[in-house]
Amino acid sequence: MQKIGKQTIKFDAPPTVSECASIVGPKEADGPLCKYFDQTLEDEFWGEKSWEKAESKIIKETVSTLIGKSGVSTADVDMVIAGDLLNQCISSSFGLRDSNIPFLGVFGACSTFVESMSISAICVEGFAKNVICATSSHFCSAEKQFRFPLELGNQRPPTAQWTVTGSGAALISKSGNGPFITHITPGKIVDMGIKDANSMGAAMAPAFCDTLLTHFQDTGRNPSYYDAIISGDLGHIGKEISIDIMKSHGYNIKSNYNDCGVMIFDKASQDTHSGGSGCACCATVFSGYWFKQLQNKKVKKILLIATGALMNSTSSQQGESIPGIAHAISIEI
Amino acid sequence: MNINWANVFDWMQIFKCFIVGGAICVIGQILIDKTKLTPARILVIFVTTGAVLGGLGIYKYLVDFAGAGATVPLTGFGYNLAKGTIEGVQQQGLIGAFTGGVKAAAGGIAAAVFFGYIASLIAKPKMKKQ
Amino acid sequence: MDPTQTKQGYQDYVDKKSPNSPIAKNLFNAFWTGGLICSIGQIILNICKERGFDITTSGTIVSIILIGLSAFLTGLNIFNKIGKFCGAGSLIPITGFANSIVSPAMEYKSEGYVMGVGAKMFTVARTCFSFWYFKCYYCWNYIFNF
Incomplete structure (x- = not known):
C-alpha cells in the first residue's frame, strides 16, 4: 500500500471484492435494473x-444474504463497516447489533458505500481476511x-x-479471483455555495x-482507460x-460515464424527476449491476465515485450551503 | 326546515368565489414555482398577509365580494384572526386583543387537532407511488 | 470555461442548467382546483345560511367540514396525490392547513401519542400561529383611534 500523487492510495496486493448482495x-x-437485485420487497414496511x-x-437481511452467498462463516469476518443517512447511523447499528462481528459505523452521506x-480495502491490505461493507437508505x-x-x-x-429504498453490501477479501480494488482516491470537501x-x-x-481530476492526475490515467466511470447519485x-x-x-x-441515480429509475415512467439518491443508490447499483458485469467480464475496469452532500436539516435551516464530497475506487479484473 | 336551493346555487356568487379563490391560489403557485420557499413558509405568508389586510380593513371588501372565495384560502384564516382580535378589543378592551383572535380561529384549530388525532389513530402513512 | 471558478458563476450556471417547473400547467391546475374548493365552501356556506346560522357560525362550519374532508383524504393516503396535482390549489385553501397538521400526526405516530403525535403535530403549521401576533400592530392602531 503506498500513496501516489496528491491523495491516491495504490494497493500492492489488491484486495478482492469477492461477493455482493442487494435488497x-x-x-x-x-425500475430497469430489477432483475439484477437479490431480493425485492413488496412493501416499504x-x-x-x-x-x-x-x-x-433491510440492512440486516442484506448482510446475512451476503454471508450466505459467499460461504464465509460469520467467525471469519473480521469487521463490518456500515453507515446510513439516519441520525447517529441507527439503521446500521440497530440492524447489525445481533451480527456478533466487530462493527465500525461510518458516515459520508450518500458517499458512505465507497x-x-x-x-x-485498507484493513484487508493491513490485517484482515474478510471485511463486509454495507450501507442502506429508505425513501x-x-x-x-x-x-x-x-x-x-x-x-x-x-x-x-x-431516495433509493434498499441496501447493498460487499465482501472484501484478501484472496480471491477478483475483481480487485487497485486504487482508492478519497476526496476533499468541495463547497460551491449551492x-x-x-x-x-x-x-x-x-x-x-475534483476527485475525478485528482485521480487522473495522481495515476496518470485518462478517461479512456476505464470501461465505465460511475458516479453515485448525481442524477x-x-x-x-x-x-x-x-x-x-x-x-x-x-x-463511458454513467450515474447510478440515472440508471436505477426510468425517468419517463417513474416520475423520479432528477433520478435516485441516498446511500443505497450507489450500493445497490454497484452490488446488483456493476459487480455482475465485472464477474462476467462484460466490463473490466471501472471507476466508482460515490458522491455525498454533507448537510442536515438544521444546517439548511440556518442558511448554510451544502458541502459536497466524492470518493473514488478503481476496480479492475 | 325548507332550503331554498336557488339561494344555495346562486351561480353568480359561486362564479365570483371561484375566480377569486382560484386567483389567490395562483399567487401561491407562483410563490412555489418561482421561489424556493417551503410549504410552511407559504402558509405563514398567506396567514400573515390576510391578517394585515384584515387589520387594515381592506380584506373585508374582498370577503363581501367573493364570500368563501376569500374566506376559505388561508388569507381568510388570517382575516378571521384579525377580525376576532378587533371584535375582542371592542368588547373587552385590551384583554380582548389576546383572546379575540384565538377565539375566532378556535373552531378551525380544534377541528384540525381533533381530526389529526383521529387520523393518527386509524390511518398509517403509505409510500408515495410517485 | 470552467463553471466552478467562482461561487456566483456556478450558481448562475446551475440555475441555467436546471429545468423549470411546468409553470403554465401548474398555474392552470392551481387556479381551477383552488377555485373549485372555494366554490364547495361557498355552497356549504349558503346551505348553512339557509338553515338560519349567522355568518360567523356558518364560516366556522365551512372550515370544520373542509378540514374534516381534508383529514379524511389524508388518512386514506389520497391527499398527497391531490396535492401533487393541485399544488397551491389544495395548499392555500384551509384544506392545506388541515393536511399540514394531519400528515405529521400520522407520520410521528411511531414515536407514540404523546411525544410523537402530540409534540410534532404542528411541525409544519406551528409557524402560522407564532406569526399571527403580527396583527398586534393594528390592535394598537385600533386602541389609539379611541
Missing part, C-alpha cells in the same frame, strides 16, 4: 412498525428526517431526487469532478453538469 424496495423493483425499523431489517469500501425514513411527512400534499421541484436542498446533484458535481442534472465541468478541463467523459 431493494418496490419502486426500485419497477416489510412487516415492521416504522420506517426506521424496516430500514434496519468510503466503507475504501476503509475495508420514507429519509423524507421524514430531511423533508416533510409523507402524507403532506406538496409538489416536488424538477431538480429533486428520489444552498437549495432540492438541488443535490448540482451541489455534489464539483466534488465529483440527471448533476450528470450533465459534471460532463460540462470535465470538458472545460479537457477531459471528454461523455461516452
Whole structure:
C-alpha cells in the first residue's frame, strides 16, 4: 500500500471484492435494473412498525444474504463497516447489533458505500481476511428526517431526487479471483455555495469532478482507460453538469460515464424527476449491476465515485450551503 | 326546515368565489414555482398577509365580494384572526386583543387537532407511488 | 470555461442548467382546483345560511367540514396525490392547513401519542400561529383611534 500523487492510495496486493448482495424496495423493483437485485420487497414496511425499523431489517437481511452467498462463516469476518443517512447511523447499528462481528459505523452521506469500501480495502491490505461493507437508505425514513411527512400534499421541484429504498453490501477479501480494488482516491470537501436542498446533484458535481481530476492526475490515467466511470447519485442534472465541468478541463467523459441515480429509475415512467439518491443508490447499483458485469467480464475496469452532500436539516435551516464530497475506487479484473 | 336551493346555487356568487379563490391560489403557485420557499413558509405568508389586510380593513371588501372565495384560502384564516382580535378589543378592551383572535380561529384549530388525532389513530402513512 | 471558478458563476450556471417547473400547467391546475374548493365552501356556506346560522357560525362550519374532508383524504393516503396535482390549489385553501397538521400526526405516530403525535403535530403549521401576533400592530392602531 503506498500513496501516489496528491491523495491516491495504490494497493500492492489488491484486495478482492469477492461477493455482493442487494435488497431493494418496490419502486426500485419497477425500475430497469430489477432483475439484477437479490431480493425485492413488496412493501416499504416489510412487516415492521416504522420506517426506521424496516430500514434496519433491510440492512440486516442484506448482510446475512451476503454471508450466505459467499460461504464465509460469520467467525471469519473480521469487521463490518456500515453507515446510513439516519441520525447517529441507527439503521446500521440497530440492524447489525445481533451480527456478533466487530462493527465500525461510518458516515459520508450518500458517499458512505465507497468510503466503507475504501476503509475495508485498507484493513484487508493491513490485517484482515474478510471485511463486509454495507450501507442502506429508505425513501420514507429519509423524507421524514430531511423533508416533510409523507402524507403532506406538496409538489416536488424538477431538480429533486428520489431516495433509493434498499441496501447493498460487499465482501472484501484478501484472496480471491477478483475483481480487485487497485486504487482508492478519497476526496476533499468541495463547497460551491449551492444552498437549495432540492438541488443535490448540482451541489455534489464539483466534488465529483475534483476527485475525478485528482485521480487522473495522481495515476496518470485518462478517461479512456476505464470501461465505465460511475458516479453515485448525481442524477440527471448533476450528470450533465459534471460532463460540462470535465470538458472545460479537457477531459471528454461523455461516452463511458454513467450515474447510478440515472440508471436505477426510468425517468419517463417513474416520475423520479432528477433520478435516485441516498446511500443505497450507489450500493445497490454497484452490488446488483456493476459487480455482475465485472464477474462476467462484460466490463473490466471501472471507476466508482460515490458522491455525498454533507448537510442536515438544521444546517439548511440556518442558511448554510451544502458541502459536497466524492470518493473514488478503481476496480479492475 | 325548507332550503331554498336557488339561494344555495346562486351561480353568480359561486362564479365570483371561484375566480377569486382560484386567483389567490395562483399567487401561491407562483410563490412555489418561482421561489424556493417551503410549504410552511407559504402558509405563514398567506396567514400573515390576510391578517394585515384584515387589520387594515381592506380584506373585508374582498370577503363581501367573493364570500368563501376569500374566506376559505388561508388569507381568510388570517382575516378571521384579525377580525376576532378587533371584535375582542371592542368588547373587552385590551384583554380582548389576546383572546379575540384565538377565539375566532378556535373552531378551525380544534377541528384540525381533533381530526389529526383521529387520523393518527386509524390511518398509517403509505409510500408515495410517485 | 470552467463553471466552478467562482461561487456566483456556478450558481448562475446551475440555475441555467436546471429545468423549470411546468409553470403554465401548474398555474392552470392551481387556479381551477383552488377555485373549485372555494366554490364547495361557498355552497356549504349558503346551505348553512339557509338553515338560519349567522355568518360567523356558518364560516366556522365551512372550515370544520373542509378540514374534516381534508383529514379524511389524508388518512386514506389520497391527499398527497391531490396535492401533487393541485399544488397551491389544495395548499392555500384551509384544506392545506388541515393536511399540514394531519400528515405529521400520522407520520410521528411511531414515536407514540404523546411525544410523537402530540409534540410534532404542528411541525409544519406551528409557524402560522407564532406569526399571527403580527396583527398586534393594528390592535394598537385600533386602541389609539379611541
